[in-house]
Amino acid sequence: QVQLVETGGGLVQAGDSLRLSCAASGRTFSSTAMGWFRQPPGKEREFVASINWSGGITIYADSVKGRFTISRDNAKNTMSLQMNSLKPEDTAVYYCAACRSCPASRSLRMDYWGKGTLVTVSS
Numbered sequence: 735q736v737q738l739v740e741t742g743g744g745l746v747q748a749g750d751s752l753r754l755s756c757a758a759s760g761r762t763f764s765s766t767a768m769g770w771f772r773q774p775p776g777k778e779r780e781f782v783a784s785i786n787w788s789g790g791i792t793i794y795a796d797s798v799k800g801r802f803t804i805s806r807d808n809a810k811n812t813m814s815l816q817m818n819s820l821k822p823e824d825t826a827v828y829y830c831a832a833c834r835s836c837p838a839s840r841s842l843r844m845d846y847w848g849k850g851t852l853v854t855v856s857s
Contacts, residue, residue, distance in 0.1 A: 736760035736846050738830045743851030746820055750855075754815040756830030756848060763787075764808035767838040770815045772826035773850075779829070779842060783815060786838040793838050797823075820855045827852050 742754040754770070769784035783804040784793045792804050803816040813830060828851050831844035 738832060738846055738848035740828060740830045740848045740851040743828060743853045745854045745856065748821055748855055748857050750820050751816070751818045752820060752853060754817065754828055754830075754851060754853070756813040756815075758811045758813075758830075758832065758846075762808075762811055763832045764811070766833055766835050768806060768813045768830070768832045769838070769844065770804060770813075771829045771831055771842060771844075772824075772853075773829070774823070774826040781840045781842060782828070784838040784840065785813065791838045793840060795840070817853070820853075822855050822857045825853060825855050 737759045739757045746752055765787050767784055767786050770782040771779050772782050773779040781795050782798055783802055785804045785806050789806050801819045806813040830848040832846045833844045
């Protein structure tokens, strides 16, 4: 059974940093893209960042570019999202996702999703 488990969420103040992690089990994702998505309160899920199988290609939403950094460790089957200079508008449930076989993109059409971790940024 494939599982993606996010950790690292919490309550922080504006300007603080937070690092999210995603641990995958049940299969390896070392040959496909993975991504982070978020769903702000009362809004639809949106793309945050994606990374290709090797980590050589990364794509970011304009709203997080320059503040967030996505990375992965294929040996450990994990992915991370370093979030700096957090803003109240970054408040959301953050989801880790992966596909069976796809390139890095902004698409929300992923095959596997974690249950999410809540990030709350106070002003």
